């Protein structure tokens with residue numbers, strides 16, 4: 001798994017605060033070192049997940065990394081929040097990802113709160129449609145943070161991802177340090193609530209499930 005530092009969101013419940021806010025404080029590897037290390041593991045590693053932070057903020061550097069992974073014969077999974085929709089379009093059009101996992105944070109009305117900043121939510125809708133129409137394998141997933149993901153949000157999320165092949169609800173784990181330490185004291189939704197959320201969204205998607213519950 002390759003963790004790319006920095007992010008265009010500031011989700012208050014983010015558990016990668018150092019990676020998002022202070023990526024320069026963490027040890028890093030040059031892309032050439034990454035490729036050399038993968039070359040040594042040839043035959044044992046057949047794919048790489050690129051995650052963050054938010055990989056798509058890295059523009060041409062990300063495209064270059066993905067091309068090199070492709071040239072090395074490796075499968076590539078991309079984790080994203082979808083906001084850099086034009087770069088996502090390039091990645092998909094160039095066939096640089098085998099699998100895309102996009103976080104759908106909450107309903108569009110609540111998105112700015114979830115992301116910790118003002119957003120143009122049309123870009124979220126565009127990213128969802130783009131992924132669904134791409135022909136690439138994909139999933140959407142929502143971490144059920146109390147106060148950010150409630151039943152009314154689930155109804156709207158179900159409409160947003162309607163027709164999607166795979167959708168997952170993920171239990172919120174208040175393991176710090178988070179970007180906003182207040183979220184470390186938030187108690188997760190109970191199992192019955194998550195089960196209700198799942199039953200609300202399941203008619204709208206082809207397959208769905210609960211993770212971490």
Ligand code: SF4
Pocket residue numbers: 007008009010011013014015016020052053054081115
């Ligand atoms: S949880 Fe939010 S702030 Fe943290 S990496 Fe993901 S999109 Fe960025």
